[in-house]
Amino acid sequence: xxxxxxxxxxxxxxxxxxxxxxxxxxxxxxxxxxxxxxxxxxxxxxxxxxxxxxxxxxxxxxxxxxxxxxxxxxxxxxxxxxxxxxxxxxxxxxxxxxxxxxxxxxxxxxxxxxxxxxxxxxxxxxxxxxxxxxxxxxxxxxxxxxxxxxxxxxxxxxxxxxxxxxxxxxxxxxxxxxxxxxxxxxxxxxxxxxxxxxxxxxxxxxxxxxxxxxxxxxxxxxxxxxxxxxxxxxxxxxxxxxxxxxxxxxxxxxxxxxxxxxxxxxxxxxxxxxxxxxxxxxxxxxxxxxxxxxxxxxxxxxxxxxxxxxxxxxxxxxxxxxxxxxxxxxxxxxxxxxxxxxxxxxxxxxxxxxxxxxxxxxxxxxxxxxxxxxxxxxxxxxxxxxxxxxxxxxxxxxxxxxxxxxxxxxxxxxxxxxxxxxxxxxxxxxxxxxxxxxxxxxxxxxxxxxxxx
Amino acid sequence: xxxxxxxxxxxxxxxxxxxxxxxxxxxxxxxxxxxxxxxxxxxxxxxxxxxxxxxxxxxxxxxxxxxxxxxxxxxxxxxxxxxxxxxxxxxxxxxxxxxxxxxxxxxxxxxxxxxxxxxxxxxxxxxxxxxxxxxxxxxxxxxxxxxxxxxxxxxxxxxxxxxxxxxxxxxxxxxxxxxxxxxxxxxxxxxxxxxxxxxxxxxxxxxxxxxxxxxxxxxxxx
Amino acid sequence: xxxxxxxxxxxxxxxxxxxxxxxxxxxxxxxxxxxxxxxxxxxxxxxxxxxxxxxxxxxxxxxxxxxxxxxxxxxxxxxxxxxxxxxxxxxxxxxxxxxxxxxxxxxxxxxxxxxxxxxxxxxxxxxxxxxxxxxxxxxxxxxxxxxxxxxxxxxxxxxxxxxxxx
Numbered sequence: 001x002x003x004x005x006x007x008x009x010x011x012x013x014x015x016x017x018x019x020x021x022x023x024x025x026x027x028x029x030x031x032x033x034x035x036x037x038x039x040x041x042x043x044x045x046x047x048x049x050x051x052x053x054x055x056x057x058x059x060x061x062x063x064x065x066x067x068x069x070x071x072x073x074x075x076x077x078x079x080x081x082x083x084x085x086x087x088x089x090x091x092x093x094x095x096x097x098x099x100x101x102x103x104x105x106x107x108x109x110x111x112x113x114x115x116x117x118x119x120x121x122x123x124x125x126x127x128x129x130x131x132x133x134x135x136x137x138x139x140x141x142x143x144x145x146x147x148x149x150x151x152x153x154x155x156x157x158x159x160x161x162x163x164x165x166x167x168x169x170x171x172x173x174x175x176x177x178x179x180x181x182x183x184x185x186x187x188x189x190x191x192x193x194x195x196x197x198x199x200x201x202x203x204x205x206x207x208x209x210x211x212x213x214x215x216x217x218x219x220x221x222x223x224x225x226x227x228x229x230x231x232x233x234x235x236x237x238x239x240x241x242x243x244x245x246x247x248x249x250x251x252x253x254x255x256x257x258x259x260x261x262x263x264x265x266x267x268x269x270x271x272x273x274x275x276x277x278x279x280x281x282x283x284x285x286x287x288x289x290x291x292x293x294x295x296x297x298x299x300x301x302x303x304x305x306x307x308x309x310x311x312x313x314x315x316x317x318x319x320x321x322x323x324x325x326x327x328x329x330x331x332x333x334x335x336x337x338x339x340x341x342x343x344x345x346x347x348x349x350x351x352x353x354x355x356x357x358x359x360x361x362x363x364x365x366x367x368x369x370x371x372x373x374x375x376x377x378x379x380x381x382x383x384x385x386x387x388x389x390x391x392x393x394x395x396x397x398x399x400x401x402x403x404x405x406x407x408x409x410x411x412x413x414x415x416x417x418x419x420x421x422x423x424x425x426x427x428x429x430x431x432x433x434x435x436x437x438x439x440x441x442x443x444x445x446x447x448x449x450x451x452x453x
Numbered sequence: 454x455x456x457x458x459x460x461x462x463x464x465x466x467x468x469x470x471x472x473x474x475x476x477x478x479x480x481x482x483x484x485x486x487x488x489x490x491x492x493x494x495x496x497x498x499x500x501x502x503x504x505x506x507x508x509x510x511x512x513x514x515x516x517x518x519x520x521x522x523x524x525x526x527x528x529x530x531x532x533x534x535x536x537x538x539x540x541x542x543x544x545x546x547x548x549x550x551x552x553x554x555x556x557x558x559x560x561x562x563x564x565x566x567x568x569x570x571x572x573x574x575x576x577x578x579x580x581x582x583x584x585x586x587x588x589x590x591x592x593x594x595x596x597x598x599x600x601x602x603x604x605x606x607x608x609x610x611x612x613x614x615x616x617x618x619x620x621x622x623x624x625x626x627x628x629x630x631x632x633x634x635x636x637x638x639x640x641x642x643x644x645x646x647x648x649x650x651x652x653x654x655x656x657x658x659x660x661x662x663x664x665x666x667x668x669x670x671x672x673x674x675x
Numbered sequence: 676x677x678x679x680x681x682x683x684x685x686x687x688x689x690x691x692x693x694x695x696x697x698x699x700x701x702x703x704x705x706x707x708x709x710x711x712x713x714x715x716x717x718x719x720x721x722x723x724x725x726x727x728x729x730x731x732x733x734x735x736x737x738x739x740x741x742x743x744x745x746x747x748x749x750x751x752x753x754x755x756x757x758x759x760x761x762x763x764x765x766x767x768x769x770x771x772x773x774x775x776x777x778x779x780x781x782x783x784x785x786x787x788x789x790x791x792x793x794x795x796x797x798x799x800x801x802x803x804x805x806x807x808x809x810x811x812x813x814x815x816x817x818x819x820x821x822x823x824x825x826x827x828x829x830x831x832x833x834x835x836x837x838x839x840x841x
Contacts, residue, residue, distance in 0.1 A: 024754070025751055025754050026704060026754055026755075026758055027733075028733035032705075032706070032707075032710075033705075033706050033751060052647060052648070053646075053647055053648035053649060053650070053748075053750055054706070054748060054750050054751040054754075055706055055707055055745075055746060055748060055751075056648040056649065056748055056750065056785045057707075057746055057748065057781045057783070057785055057786055058657065058664070058781060058783035058784060058785045058786070060633075060658060061657060061658060061664050061783055061784070062664070062780075062781065062783055064664075065664055073780070074780075077707070077708050080707065080708035080711060081711060096478055097478065099478065124711070124714075128714075139718075140718055140719050143714060143715065143718040143719065143720075144718070144719050144720065146715075147715065147718075147719075147720045150715075160712075160715075160806070161708060161711055161712060161804055162708065162803060162804065221621070223506050223507060223591070224506075224620055224621040224622065225620075225621045225622050226507055226508055226509060226620065226621075226622030226626075228507075237591070239591055244591075244594055245594070382546060382547065383520075383546070383547050383549070384477050384478065384546075384547035385477065385480075385482075385547065386477070386478050386480060387480055387510075387587055387596075387598065389509075396509065398509060398510060398587070400510065400512065400585065400587070402514055404519050404520055405520070410514075410519065411514045411515075413510070413512045413585075415509060415510040415587070419625065419626075420622050420625075422625075423621070423622065423624060423625040424621070448706060448707055449707055449708060452648055453648075649750070649785070650749065650750045657784050657785075662784070663784075664782075664783050664784065665782050665783055665784060666784055667749065667784055668749070668784070669749050669752065669787070670749055670750070670752060670753050671752055671753050671756060671793060672752060672787060672792045672793040673792055
């Protein structure tokens with residue numbers, strides 16, 4: 001069979017055929033499992049079909065089987081590079097349903113850890129994207145910076161990646177001693193890494209050539225697809241949930257929202273780099289403005305008070321001196337002591353667990369613990385439905401929760417930001433060459449846990 | 454526009470279609486009949502009063518077991534009644550499931566009782582599913598939630614109009630609702646499963662689908 | 676078997692085992708959150724390259740260890756089995772993260788409750804996600820297993836316990 005001729009074509013004419021290339025579920029990109037079936041005319045992409053769902057883990061169904069606080073570990077694993085933002089979004093949605101609000105210090109704590117999570121997300125996205133284009137050193141530098149931030153997160157929450165830090169009605173524990181210092185140091189290191197990566201990539205001829213002009217999308221198309229976040233901002237539309245529908249304490253913090261112009265991969269890279277800088281700025285302001293927590297030293301002697309000494313002081317009647325102080329306890333109880341509770345929880349007994357000192361110390365605390373932890377009891381919000389959007393690293397992350405008054409939610413729906421972006425992937429790819437799939441898919445920042453839930 | 458004026462504006466345009474409305478916790482919500490969906494969505498997108506250029510989210514809720522969950526009866530044999538704490542009271546309570554409470558005859562909002570028995574066959578009961586749309590307007594910065602009750606009559610696959618001609622985001626979102634709930638969308642270009650695989654039988658997020666009923670492609674059912 | 680063979684062949688087995696264990700070409704089948712910890716283990720802080728395992732090969736024909744990283748859903752399970760079958764002997768499988776070991780806390784309609792129901796597994800690294808130190812511990816256990824494996828690729832009999840100190 002003569003493959004050089006199409007049937008019916010004049011003799012001597014070369015045959016032109018389109019090729020179907022399956023960039024299959026198992027592929028070398030570091031982003032996640034997805035299937036892109038591309039129809040190629042030579043090197044140019046003529047048509048694509050995107051198939052997702054390879055990481056569907058049934059988040060929404062599992063959320064109906066556990067109680068309200070039990071959903072929090074599942075939310076960690078949604079957008080697993082910025083887990084604290086998911087935690088915060090879910091907890092704020094349930095708090096909206098309950099109609100309670102947390103103290104100011106708790107808001108600041110949530111903002112600080114959310115912004116640190118946002119920085120880790122952008123570091124992973126830009127780093128992995130750069131690695132796929134050949135800039136392996138940039139990936140190593142950015143993962144180094146991410147390690148510093150993860151060590152910081154571990155200091156606060158106890159875990160590097162899947163943190164489960166926020167609770168309905170507050171956070172798990174207050175910021176530990178020395179957090180300020182460590183945080184500033186980590187952010188300084190991150191700034192250095194960003195400066196190095198900037199020097200390596202932003203005016204690099206190869207990087208710019210591969211990223212500019214590829215993966216373009218217009219603002220109208222982006223809005224029609226429901227795209228939000230850095231992707232939308234790179235097309236020129238300025239929409240940031242933190243500015244337009246502010247929540248927590250974002251309305252008091254000064255930060256800029258970078259906006260691109262052309263809507264291609266290069267603009268997205270620049271928007272993400274600048275957003276990291278703005279997030280560092282937010283964290284520094286928050287550290288400066290955060291209302292003070294209880295102090296660690298005895299107000300008269302200035303020494304830190306061991307817990308046993310505090311008990312003794314109380315016994316001799318020296319209450320006034322120690323009532324706001326925080327005793328040096330076991331490191332595993334760090335940040336969760338009774339004196340810090342008013343700063344980190346909403347004050348509603350039916351929602352938040354009591355401090356351990358109360359649980360073991362008096363009957364009211366024991367009953368409060370029992371009523372919240374026992375199977376079938378727990379948080380019982382009123383019947384209702386609520387939608388709460390936060391600014392995730394990829395765009396508007398919204399939680400829609402329907403409650404039927406029992407201890408577990410009736411329906412939890414998470415509006416995934418990268419679902420919208422992935423639905424626009426055919427539009428981004430058609431017209432470009434097959435080699436442009438790599439930078440485009442990299443800048444989409446598809447996170448499988450969020451896309452497929 | 455604030456929640457109340459948004460709801461009023463929608464009611465003025467569709468006096469016959471709007472079945473109910475509320476603004477529970479400040480979210481403007483309108484419950485609309487399914488025949489009016491396409492028209493209302495077009496109006497929300499194009500009218501200068503609304504300018505809803507974002508279809509943020511499209512999802513569904515299965516209300517068939519709403520309020521029927523019974524608390525576990527610990528120590529039931531011993532005679533000690535360990536009842537869970539009552540719900541946190543609400544100054545402005547919710548009006549109940551949009552399609553009507555599953556226990557027909559009970560007023561909406563009362564604690565759930567038993568599934569309705571004795572309703573005359575063929576009469577529309579409470580709607581089993583509610584398709585929920587979240588709209589957002591970027592120029593005017595307001596949000597609206599539209600709820601369409603479907604499944605009043607016992608049908609395997611309730612149908613609603615598709616909004617994919619107005620917003621491109623509706624394409625994949627409707628495919629997901631079809632996959633998870635089995636609600637069809639008229640006018641969708643290609644309604645096929647998106648999160649589950651083609652051989653999967655059933656719709657996982659329906660309340661009658663058990664959470665760990667596995668249908669593996671290869672390997673044992675474990 | 677190696678104790679029945681002669682002095683030279685047993686030395687040869689040891690040499691081949693040593694060479695194999697320090698030149699691991701992994702196929703990282705990354706799906707979910709564990710991938711982030713895999714990345715962290717592979718990068719500068721916890722460098723896996725010092726164990727000789729620093730080069731991922733993204734083709735199953737060129738790889739010898741299949742790292743299954745992250746939850747395996749029923750949709751991707753046939754793909755995983757196909758990749759496993761395409762790898763050439765000798766090959767090993769590391770089950771990274773608790774979702775691949777037993778299914779994790781996703782006990783629902785979509786998840787494979789442990790990949791050992793579909794492919795044989797050599798080393799299980801639990802954790803959600805496992806810290807890089809756990810991963811390196813698992814890698815060292817895998818290396819011990821590779822070391823004592825017969826040069827023809829037969830897996831050791833269950834009575835032969837790998838010497839984890841080596």
